[in-house]
Amino acid sequence: MATLSDMKEVFRRADAVCFDVDSTVIKEEGIDELAKFCGVGDAVTEMTRKAMGGSMSFKTALIERLSIIRCSREQVNKLLTDHPPQLTPGISELVDRLHQRGIKVYLISGGFRCIVEHVATQLNIPLHHVYANRLKFYFNGEYAGFDESQPTAEGGGKGKVISMLKEQNGFENVVMIGDGATDLEACPPANAFIGFGGNVIRPQVKEKSLWYVTSFRELLKELENI
Numbered sequence: 001m002a003t004l005s006d007m008k009e010v011f012r013r014a015d016a017v018c019f020d021v022d023s024t025v026i027k028e029e030g031i032d033e034l035a036k037f038c039g040v041g042d043a044v045t046e047m048t049r050k051a052m053g054g055s056m057s058f059k060t061a062l063i064e065r066l067s068i069i070r071c072s073r074e075q076v077n078k079l080l081t082d083h084p085p086q087l088t089p090g091i092s093e094l095v096d097r098l099h100q101r102g103i104k105v106y107l108i109s110g111g112f113r114c115i116v117e118h119v120a121t122q123l124n125i126p127l128h129h130v131y132a133n134r135l136k137f138y139f140n141g142e143y144a145g146f147d148e149s150q151p152t153a154e155g156g157g158k159g160k161v162i163s164m165l166k167e168q169n170g171f172e173n174v175v176m177i178g179d180g181a182t183d184l185e186a187c188p189p190a191n192a193f194i195g196f197g198g199n200v201i202r203p204q205v206k207e208k209s210l211w212y213v214t215s216f217r218e219l220l221k222e223l224e225n226i
Contacts, residue, residue, distance in 0.1 A: 002192075007211045008222055010192040014103050015171040018162060018190065019091075020178030021109035021116050021132070023199045025123070026085040030111040035069050037079045043068050058110060058155040058182055059148075062133070066146060073141040076114055085119050088198055090216030095123045097223055105129065106165065108158045110182055112146075131161045158186040177219075184208055194219070 011017075022029040035044035044065045098105050106129045109116045113132040120130050134147040151157040151164075162174055166189060176183055176190035179197065184205050187193035195209030198216065206212050213219060 002210060004210055007192045007194070010173050011175050011194065011219070011222060014098075014173045014175045014192075016104040016106060016165060016169070016173075017098055017175045017177065018106045018108050018158075018165075018186075020158075020176075020180065020183045020196075021107050021119060022111050023179045024177065024183075024196050025088060025091050025107065026119055027088055027199050028086065030085065030109075030115045031065055031069075033083060033085075034071055034076065034079055034112075034115075035065070037083065038069050038071050038075055040068050058157070059153060062110065062146070062153060066135075066143075070143040071135070072143060073135075073137040076112075076135065080115065080118055085115060087119070087122060088216065090198075090220065092123060094216045094220050095125065097220060099124070101223070104169070104171075106131065106161075108132075108152065108161050108176075108186075110152050110157070155182070156185060158182055159189050162186055163189045179205065181205060 019025050032041065032045050035041045047061050047065050095105050105125050107116055107120055107125060109132040111132055113130060113134050116130050116132040117127055120127055131152055133150050133152050136144040136146055138144045146153065151160040158176065162176065165171060166174060173191050175192045175194060176186045177194045177196055179195070179200055179202060181204065184193055184195065193209060195205050195212040197206060197212060197214045
């Protein structure tokens with residue numbers, strides 16, 4: 001049975017650290033922000049809460065929320081210009097420190113690649129280290145659905161991405177960090193899970209997390225203990 005000190009050891013020796021994005025790396029839920037921007041915020045926020053709490057399948061929640069939002073390409077671009085995602089305090093320093101130590105950093109998100117790539121660029125994370133859902137648009141820019149073949153479109157998708165990363169890169173120690181049920185269920189195959197409550201605390205995730213932090217500075221401090 002793993003202990004907290006075992007988890008901390010895995011983190012310090014990590015080959016790769018995978019972060020959830022919404023409510024973890026950034027302060028908000030990207031899909032909720034997009035919904036508000038498109039004028040359907042209330043209907044979508046409640047569904048996000050159910051999906052993150054684990055009471056609705058992730059794919060069902062994604063399909064239903066997007067069918068309400070039906071955002072155009074122009075609306076997505078305007079959201080990024082007018083309301084760019086807000087980074088969580090301490091994340092830039094933590095990613096920099098991980099990179100300095102030669103640890104690979106990945107963003108694995110059930111959100112949208114167009115938003116997550118914007119975040120990755122801010123954090124100097126290579127875009128080929130981003131795994132997220134792709135929105136599809138018709139030639140005139142209107143909403144045409146999303147790419148359902150992406151692993152992140154399914155429940156358990158984050159675990160599938162981590163398994164693939166381990167297989168392709170020979171990683172032995174992979175850490176998943178996130179706030180939601182879809183992050184918690186990615187361990188295993190992740191070797192350690194760190195629950196993050198710096199933006200929102202989800203009680204069921206906190207209860208099931210052996211290691212739970214509310215600030216990225218706690219993780220920075222841990223890296224200094226080597």
